[in-house]
Amino acid sequence: MAPFNTILLLGATSGLGESAAKRLLGQGKKVIVTGRRQARLDALKAEDLETYAMDVSDIAAIPKHLDTLFSTYPDIDTVWINSGIATRYSVKDINSCTDADLTLEVTTNLTAAAIIARHTIPHFLARGEDVESHFLITTSGLAFVPIPFFPVYNACKAGLHYFLVSLRQQLKDSPVNIIEIVPPFVATEYVVKNRDEAPKNLQAMSLKDYEDEVFAQLDNIPAKELKEVAAGPSVLRVKTWRDGLGAMIAKPFAD
Template identity: 40%
Template sequence: MTSSMSTVLLIGATSGLGEGFARRFHTLGKHLIVAGRRQDRLSALQQSLGSRVDARQLDITDFAALPGKVDELLKTFDIDTVFINAGIMKSPSFADASTQSNEDIIDEINTNLTAPIVLARLVVPYLIERAKAGKHANIVFTSSGLAYLPMGPYPVYCSAKAGIHAFCVALRQQLKPTGAQVNVIEIAPPYVDTTLDADFRDRLNAIMGGKAPKPMLFNEYMDATMRQLESGEASKLKEVATGSSQVRVNEWRGSLGKLLESMGIDA
């Protein structure tokens, strides 16, 4: 799969899994355009990696500025892979309105669901044209194992990530009649040891009586995921999952995925 990736626009590359993927792709010799809100983190990452890295400040929830910035990126670089990784997680209680505001909910949905779909609207026509010209074309979304099995502490996050999974399935269906080989890949991580939930990990463990699940080690996750990306055939690779997420993806593929196939739908 990674052999079809030469120039990667990686959105949400300033920390966590996004930064991890940036470092792994760079090791493979890819040209990276790393994008995110925090210019200081982007500059530090670019300086750390050195050559073959360009950095662009991009706030994916600035919907007014987004079309112009994406258009500039597509005209400046010969991008074959758009990797949409940006995300935030919060843990509010809907039984206690004081734990969140309307703005918190809107921000979490905009970052995790609305922005990735808007970005797809902006980049998919470009990728279709690449594919029709016989060039590689990939779009990658980061969802979550929670997209397949929601958990109460993350009601908004689970809902948004379930939306990303549904969008990937629907996007593949829309692309098929175009005849363009645009690969739609969903990265579905399990619970990984990153800063995503750092602000409420101790509270969650207390709520669960000290029985909160242990996160997968960061490097263990990256190793397993990169092995799948490197060995998988681009046109057949749909979900990339490991650990508990792999179990959930397999269950979906073996049930609802099979139902779609029986309807003649390529999911």
């Protein structure tokens, strides 16, 4: 089983986050799920998950929310960020999105994660040198190989990847493990509903196959050894980066 005991899953009321929450709950873990939609939170609470209403795009409120969560659940040893939004737009067409759309996308996907890390990592370190903790973010295979119609989403996910590489370098001698989850195109509820928007030759990996592949690594490989946990087509993308630019980065800074 995954080495996590009490997990705070941020942005996990649907899709990959909800799937991970239920998988961990099935392993007997204590799981706290956050999200914006109260109806989804109520449905998950009925399935024995702990829930908490929180919108990560409200940056100013994040520290207070985290203080409340860590006070309510002092045994949290894992924080896993799944929240994210993708805006499909063309730079050729100014009407395909608004400035507010792009600002919200960067805030939700990248800025919020940095703020959450800033307030979470010191809390984990304060638990002591012998107490292992885990900080995870779900990025995307698009962090490594972008596609043209989600330009800001691609950039945010690439930024998260390098953000996690940097955190891992800073924390290499600490008990805090930094893990990046790298999904491919997965057949989540959202993807199924919006399949007409996807390229016709792009095949989505089933949610079950994705989950099985990710948890085969989380369940069986020591957390300290994990860096990027990829599945499906993302595996080759991560390996190519690790064997190339990743190897260059590891020379001056072991990650």
